[in-house]
Amino acid sequence: MRNEAQTRRDLIDPVLHTRGWTNDLIKVEVTPGGTDIIDGKPKRRQGRSDYLLCLPVLEGHPPLPIAILEAKKENSPCTLGLQQAQTYAKRFNVPFAFSTNGKLFSEYGADRGAIIEADQLINFPSPEELLLRYENYKDIKLKSEEAKALLIRYKTGEATRFYYQDAAIRAILEKIAQGENKVLLCLATGTGKTFIAKELLWKMAKAGHIRRALFLVDRDELRTQALTHLQGIFGDDAQEVTTRNPATNAKVLIATYQTLNITSDDKEPEFWRKNFPENFFSHIIIDECHRSAWGNWSIVLTDNPDAIHIGLTATPRKLTNTKGEATKTDEDVTANNIKYFGEPVYEYSIADGQNDGYLAACEVIKRKPDIDYRLLAKEEIKKKKISDAYTGSQVSDADIDDIYSAKNFERHLLLDDRIHSMCSDLFDLLIETGSVHQKSIIFCASEIHADKVSIKMNNLYFEWCKTNGYTPKEMYSFKCTAASTQPSSKELIAELRGSTNSHFIATTVELLSTGVDVPNLNNVIFFKYIESPISFYQMVGRGTRIGEPRGSKMMFRLFDYTNATRLFGEDFISKPAQPKKQGDDEGGGGTEPQPPKKIIRVAEKEYEVVVKDEGKSILCEEDGKDVLVPYEIYKERLASAVSEKVSDLETLRTTWVNPINRRELLKELPGGENALRLVRELEEEQECDLYDVLAHLGFGYIPKTRSERAGGFGFRNKEWLKPLPNPTKNVLVSIAGLFAKGGIEELEINELFDEHEVKQNGGFEALINLPQQPGYYINETKLRLLA
Template identity: 50%
Template structure:
């Protein structure tokens, strides 16, 4: 039997790499945050993946430059087995060279040539100098060139200050700038909400500044909250060299200027005089545009066009190609997308939500779809007149000429107010919350307009009072562009957001229109609710992004989307943008309609199913899967990889085989953990989840397996001295506390409970091998 992966690394691969010049200083291990598993009600992070990341030699004090991924396999596996997996890692890590080896042979994939080599002896593995020459040749610059200097500048705060994908994005941006090819000074980075785009911007400017390339920089956005967040991070690195623009003070003494477009004097009418008077042509050497998908064009484009020689870096969290039903919103999205790609070119690096979820950096998403029965059909003028329709502002009854002939569901709460529908939706939402921990959950509800947001706020607070729940200063509150919620005690919008972010006893549900779609960092948000119909894919992704952040302090590792308007249909679209030739169907400027209001409808809220948001292996896009749909996919895949329950058990006690099995399943470990929670099997090990859905064996909790361990292994335990048996029972109890991986930890025999039972000495007296004991305990715990 050949060496396992760990021994193959230590005994075969490491010595061979060292002999080729790949010393330990040139080999890094990139580790993700890791999957979060809830065990006995407590969150536990598992270690993220670890790869060989090969780096080029640098001078002392310089940043190591990642250049290749090497995937290690067991000695008795084919060298090519890890190549496809390594190619995926290389794409995420932004490195051009990919290798896979079993300790004897290796195979290479060169992303520049897009070709795979023949298998070769590991002794002929390329040396650092060769990969450096190949890298420089294909990139079109030497690492000794002036333009490449930022690549070797260390991170401010050290390597721990960045995540692997942030490093990959920064290198991708700096490589394009150093290459000086056509379009070199226009860079687009696309990363999911919550992945740290502002941190990337700060480190980029730091590297450029330390290399002597940065003269003056502008970090520009279109929301005050974004400006505040951006300035805070810029100031932490650049100190007084960073300043933000306000009150028509251009802060021309600052090296790093942080501003909104509005603060630069560019108003809604496109007046650019303040900006042009204070910042002459090519005033800035570098410009970073946050949320560039919506903020770089039309009336604000002067910031870019007046600095044509500047390095301009666009940051976006939004899908870049648009499909969907025909609408003015889609037309607008198409125009924005075309502008982004035409101006910046293709993104040099992308990090989608699905990848962030898989890595453990972004929260898992469960989708609960609900449906108001009244939305099944349009409402006609005659039935409104029959019920008695009134003007929503004056209360006066409306006549035929005041009412549209037909109202579709997209018009509800905007042109036609239906109090019965709103009441039913609010009541149903709080009932859903009661099923998942109570009504006091941090939530953002997206509404059709300011009036709708206010009505929903009032309705939710009334229901809360009717339930007789303890007094809450602000259970639901309105937070919109047009003003402060009634009864908000004078709180500013910033104050409302801050209290929602930090308050544990108030400010639970924010009703909004678009104020909270972007630029607001509230990691504790547990629910995103759609009470409005959304047509814009760009806007939809921004809304959903408010829930994607993990908040470990708050105990939030997943979020739910409550979808009452089928907004989640916009997940997973293939975004393709084509020039628009037909005229826009938007309403004419200044067109006014009376807002109609009618009561007397019975509205039932129907369950449309629970869904898991995950990557579709066919399209590569994230999309909602029903729980049953995902369960069936998982079951089919399990049976394909393990013919029977006994084989599954054998694979499960082997760490490497277990890891490979889980990674091969649809959704990987993240999807399985989310399914386990939805099936109310939280207290079970994943083995029992798989046993139940794949082979029909009823799942047992970890506690039940520990209790059964004694009688199922009675003969073995009785054959051992008492202290040895006690150590083995103590090992079994660790399974209940922390899962099977706890038994595989190198420090398992240092655990206090194991030591108290007799520890290693007790087992040694009985002549027991520690590794064999752990394996027997694992098999005994999972025995039928």
């Protein structure tokens, strides 16, 4: 009997295809899976893959999610997944839920309020049937002006949103399309309400529905955050309101209650009355409307009775196990929100977020000392308090290099101030991320660097214990290198791995980069510059263990002070060793060996070093120069670029099968092809063609692997292949199979017809004497592979 995946592939997909549900109308939303706490230990649950059926409404516009489909094994009751599908249908804000075993299907439709227990899958509703039912149930005509915003594509690309954000936006736009002008949205803090607001405003503006919008917040930092997001979409059409500039000419205004003069401390809202007459705004969004008492901002709504009023809140519908006046106040605010706006059109709680498991297995925190942006010249160094790092003696002019770059720091030039600043910054981050007692490995540039880092971390720890009244634990930070003796490196590693009350921070150079298993390691820290992708991945591998007992650790952090994480996605290629030059410390050429190069130490208080937060970044090339772009911003740029260059998925597909057009597109993307390949690595889509990476980013289609596309070619194109001669069919299927090997480029090699399976099935001769030229069939095969 077939399992779920086989049932879907062999039984469900072919029938759905005949009923009109083509590949572009079936989306897959994948959640990473939440965590269970069992006996005090976290255990990761398997993530979900939810199948959404979508309606084709207008050509060139994204299809609209309409139903959730649960696929079960063919020997399971067809109703087995229906209750689950009903739950997910609410979460996805779709009115129809289906469950099928590949032979029969069951259905729940919100329009009928009843369950159909079993029907033949061949009778599955077509897109046209569900479109009619949706419009009747929602009282919306999807091709009407009122519903236009529902069909607008995301400005920053489908892949930049989570499924619940899309569901929330659709819920709001459906309510507005039904003629309602008051809408309430309830999502837990941290779920991206600002993202929802900016994309919501974009869709309504693109549909031509916004005359002027107000986004109202209650804190300056929220205003700054909102301004950044909205200007990223609207440019100068989004402006903040200040007491000096009411920004009345902007399309989208961002303001605080205080600026508008409408707080409880303001007896008369003079600024508001003077600058914003009645019905000045067509749309108003109140962010965090649970934060303020109802009367403080109600004037904004009452002065704009014809506007669309949207309230965003994190207030839960019900407060349990709480007592006291604070609870009463919370309940009053919630009641006022619901009284004015009505019941929330969509809700997503903290528990929902935890169950879905939206947590990263690895968090990358990028930092950089500002001195690393500089080159330090000999003349500058000579003016500082310097000495031989090992002996403390004076150094001669000849001992100092002409130029030191960041890659030389702590290897050839020891900078006390840099070491102290980086250690202090890291120690603060350990406190911020949970505890100073986190098992960590710091990769250092040299033996003496590892010594100094260990000493500084210990001193910071002793000071922290003294300040906070803690008894210091033994061997908090220690150096563990090949030179370690008494205790030996082996003993130190055993303590790092096994002890829970000592040996927390290990400083090393190379020793701990390979072959060391520390399952409960919390952090991998880069204080050294790394060039080798192989070394980098080995070092990262120290943190990838999932804990002891297995599964007890769900994530670890990379603290990157030297841009080491740029090596994610790089090929495992190392540069050949350079031959020794005369005078190197191993000697050569018959001359006497010279002593090792001195490490110059620059004493404390000679430089003011500030460690900067660089977030998560990606390395791109712009105007011939390598630049770091924050990763999420890069993905938004990439999604926007895709949307600008190709209007829809079909255009991307036809562009992709043309080698010249494909290369031009890749060249015009931010960072070019190499940056896109890096995204593929970071998104763990290595088994996909770059086409699927772009389709995911720009249009929200879940990537298919090369093998999935190649494997499904035969049955998906059965009708097209049917009239062709058998040798032709066999050759085209063989050519499609090569896609699994290397993607689209594998079908463009000069030796295509010399490939063993292609040649065995008839080769080039199988494509001649046909109604079309051979090139037509190759191109059509490529197009159909990407369908």
